[in-house]
Amino acid sequence: xxxxxxxxxxxxxxxxxxxxxxxxxxxxxxxxxxxxxxxxxxxxxxxxxxxxxxxxxxxxxxxxxxxxxxxxxxxxxxxxxxxxxxxxxxxxxxxxxxxxxxxxxxxxxxxxxxxxxxxxxxxxxxxxxxxxxxxxxxxxxxxxxxxxxxxxxxxxxxxxxxxx
Numbered sequence: 001x002x003x004x005x006x007x008x009x010x011x012x013x014x015x016x017x018x019x020x021x022x023x024x025x026x027x028x029x030x031x032x033x034x035x036x037x038x039x040x041x042x043x044x045x046x047x048x049x050x051x052x053x054x055x056x057x058x059x060x061x062x063x064x065x066x067x068x069x070x071x072x073x074x075x076x077x078x079x080x081x082x083x084x085x086x087x088x089x090x091x092x093x094x095x096x097x098x099x100x101x102x103x104x105x106x107x108x109x110x111x112x113x114x115x116x117x118x119x120x121x122x123x124x125x126x127x128x129x130x131x132x133x134x135x136x137x138x139x140x141x142x143x144x145x146x147x148x149x150x151x152x153x154x155x156x157x158x159x160x161x162x163x164x
Contacts, residue, residue: 020150028155029054029070031122034130035150036068037143053128058139066134068147073129078117079104092120093153103136111135116144123154 020026020035027034027042036042036056043055051072058066078084087099097120105112116132130151132144 019152021146024146024150026150026156027054027056027068029122029128030072031124031126031154032070032120032128032130033150033152033154033156034068034070034147035156036147040066040068058134060138065138066143067132069131071129071131073127078102078115079106092118092151093123095121095125095153097121099148111137114139114141114144116148118148118151120151120153 023038024035025038025040025042027036030053032053034054034056036058040056040058043057045054048055053070053072055067055069057064057068082102082104084100084102087101090097090099097118099116099118101114101116103112103114112135113133114136118130118132120128120130122128130148132147133139134144
């Protein structure tokens with residue numbers, strides 16, 4: 001039997017770790033979990049590329065306009081030359097975490113992307129990165145922040161956070 005922890009605010013200075021809005025769906029990723037709105041789709045683990053522990057996408061008119069990925073390596077890989085906005089220091093699951101945001105255009109003919117990167121440690125203490133990204137015209141900063149606020153260390157099950 002696993003220990004049951006109470007969900008609560010784990011962050012000081014930003015909203016990461018506060019929990020998901022009602023009706024959102026949690027996606028578990030080997031000791032860290034995030035939630036997405038009900039019109040997002042969690043991708044099967046068998047179809048994820050190497051290094052991606054979990055992912056969910058949001059499509060409009062068949063086009064992917066938003067994605068959340070939990071990456072097994074917390075090395076921040078960003079496009080060259082982007083200016084990032086750092087959050088205040090905070091803790092997630094009792095461990096130091098960091099959050100940065102930026103926007104960029106991958107190519108001249110592509111839409112601008114908004115990115116929010118959260119680096120943390122999963123329930124086993126391994127570094128992970130949660131990347132929330134989408135087109136600036138479709139995925140609002142409010143939705144991105146709500147996804148970030150939903151991040152929990154552990155595995156979500158039956159309304160409780162179970163220590164993984």
